[in-house]
Amino acid sequence: MRLKSLITAAALGVGLTGTGLVAAEAAAATPTPVTTSPGHLPPNHPGGKPSGPGDPSNPGQPPAAAPPGKAIPGTPNYTG
Amino acid sequence: MRQIKVHTGAVLAAGLIAGLAGCGSSSGGDSGNGPPKTDRPTAAAARQRQGGAEIATVRGSRIAVHKQKGDGAAWKTLSSPNEMGATRVFLVDVRDGGWLKVLLPIRPNGSTGWVKASDVTLSSTTRRVEIDPKAFSFTVFDGDKVLRTGKVATGEGGTPTPPGRFYFTELVRPPDPDGAYGAYAFGLSGFSPTLKTFAGGPGQLAVHGTNKASALGGKASHGCVRVSNDDITWMAENLAIGTPVVVTK
Numbered sequence: 168m169r170l171k172s173l174i175t176a177a178a179l180g181v182g183l184t185g186t187g188l189v190a191a192e193a194a195a196a197t198p199t200p201v202t203t204s205p206g207h208l209p210p211n212h213p214g215g216k217p218s219g220p221g222d223p224s225n226p227g228q229p230p231a232a233a234p235p236g237k238a239i240p241g242t243p244n245y246t247g
Numbered sequence: 248m249r250q251i252k253v254h255t256g257a258v259l260a261a262g263l264i265a266g267l268a269g270c271g272s273s274s275g276g277d278s279g280n281g282p283p284k285t286d287r288p289t290a291a292a293a294r295q296r297q298g299g300a301e302i303a304t305v306r307g308s309r310i311a312v313h314k315q316k317g318d319g320a321a322w323k324t325l326s327s328p329n330e331m332g333a334t335r336v337f338l339v340d341v342r343d344g345g346w347l348k349v350l351l352p353i354r355p356n357g358s359t360g361w362v363k364a365s366d367v368t369l370s371s372t373t374r375r376v377e378i379d380p381k382a383f384s385f386t387v388f389d390g391d392k393v394l395r396t397g398k399v400a401t402g403e404g405g406t407p408t409p410p411g412r413f414y415f416t417e418l419v420r421p422p423d424p425d426g427a428y429g430a431y432a433f434g435l436s437g438f439s440p441t442l443k444t445f446a447g448g449p450g451q452l453a454v455h456g457t458n459k460a461s462a463l464g465g466k467a468s469h470g471c472v473r474v475s476n477d478d479i480t481w482m483a484e485n486l487a488i489g490t491p492v493v494v495t496k
Contacts (some may be wrong), residue, residue, distance in 0.1 A: 183249065194436065228397070229371060230301055230302075230369035230370045230371040231370050231371065232370065232371055232372065232373075232487075233302050233370035233371065233372050233488070233490075234487060234491060235483065235484055235485055235486060235487055236415065236417070236418035236483065236488040236496035237418065237482060237488075237489055238418045238420035239331065239332050239333055239417060239418065239419050239420065240419075240420050240433060241331070241332065241419050241420070241421070241422075242421060242422060242426050243331075243419045243421060243432040243434070243446075243448075243453065243455065244445065244446040244448030244451070245428070245432060245434060245445070245446075245448060245451050245452060245453035245455065245471055246402075246406065246439045246442055246445045246448075246449050246450055246451065246453070246468070246469040246470040246471050247405065247427055247428065247444075247445070247446070247451055247453075247455075247468060247469050247470075247471050
């Protein structure tokens, strides 16, 4: 009887632990807003819009400095 | 042990709620939830004094351009990449809430339109190029500081280089650095006032290198601004797409 009670208590404990684990994982799995480049999160993701520099939705931040241009190989057709 | 795990979950949940609340207060900046509006003109004025500029890079494969901000229907739709295969960028003229007034790379030179701020990513530059056709020279500034200066060739009489405010739309590396376009060519947002087409293109202006360095310092081109290959290579390594270029009168 006592053994039965112990087994039951252990089973209950494991079950509740699993519940807690699930709750913790669910909380951890919910995305939190982070600063990322536009390509990493969909633009309409709640809180997923890039909040770093250059983000129009965060006008308090000055836009980041633009890097030097990346050259495209090709034959120009400018007026010359 | 169970209590610790639940507590952790509660802490994470509380942190998530706090984080989302903070994000919510900042993500609606353009709708009035961002920094106080009194801060925005100050920041913009500071950038203007420093000669800074904002560059808008198109997100996605096309962007709607409007005649007026807030217009429902688009006036034009521009693709990205652009006709030269580069990600489409604009030089920002004015920021107004969730809208940007931008210089457009279309005729007539100096055309502007409005785009939604949410359709672009903003970056900045404190550098600009000034072309003096009378002195046949260029100067690259970083704020008030002169970074580089050199000789240019501008358009001949029938194919002048027009004055105006432009910006670099793309950077192209020609297959032959010893060819007519030199080592590199920066496309400009402006067009020849006299050539509607050239070499299969729409008469677009550029700042590019040259294989005729002896012609620098005079009128020799079909409208483009030619610089030495050393100068265009330096520009390619130091200037962003979207950098403002002013051709003085």
